[in-house]
Amino acid sequence: MDAFGFPVAALTAVLLLLLLSLVALGVRRYQLRRTLGTFDASLCHAPGKWELGIGRYADKHLEWMRLLSLSPRPRRRYLRSSLELKGWRQPTEQESTKVQPGTVVAMLSYEGQDLQLALSFEVYAGLSAWLEAGPVIGIGTWR
Structure with a gap:
């Protein structure tokens, strides 16, 4: 990997993890709100x-x-x-x-x-x- 490859991969992984966390929060909220x-x-x-x-x-x-x-x-x-x-x-x-x-x-x-x-x-x-x-x-x- 070149000098920019590792930081870009790490930043991409962090952003993907953040996006998955936001999706999980949304799914949890949706599931809770539709429960009686x-x-x-x-x-x-x-x-x-x-x-x-x-x-x-x-x-x-x-x-x-x-x-x-x-x-x-x-x-x-x-x-x-x-x-x-x-x-x-x-x-x-x-x-x-x-x-x-x-x-x-x-x-x-x-x-x-x-x-x-x-x-x-x-x-x-x-x-x-x-x-x-x-x-x-x-x-x-x-x-």
């Missing part, structure tokens, strides 16, 4: 740290996956019976730059810890119904 029970949601688990992601309703869990990840597994799982919906509010001015436009912030409690989800109001209504539709706490139930 998925929705766009930003998660705030530490004050001021919002992450874009995708939520998914499972049988007994609310799953949350990062938007820019190749992993098919959820990053966080919240047991349905341990989630408590405290209400919703409009995003503050500081939050409005970190979350998607047109969202509301759902305030939740999970095992004593507060967490917030930024999602559309229609998705918030669905989340509220999903949580309320769970079995009532009592003898022989999982909640």
Whole structure:
């Protein structure tokens, strides 16, 4: 190989790897969005740290996956019976730059810890119904 052959081959390999990663991200996003029970949601688990992601309703869990990840597994799982919906509010001015436009912030409690989800109001209504539709706490139930 001449002096330019190796750098050009290396650059081509890096660009091809980048292109394949972008295609894989697109395929993952497409697969997740066409699955029933998925929705766009930003998660705030530490004050001021919002992450874009995708939520998914499972049988007994609310799953949350990062938007820019190749992993098919959820990053966080919240047991349905341990989630408590405290209400919703409009995003503050500081939050409005970190979350998607047109969202509301759902305030939740999970095992004593507060967490917030930024999602559309229609998705918030669905989340509220999903949580309320769970079995009532009592003898022989999982909640």
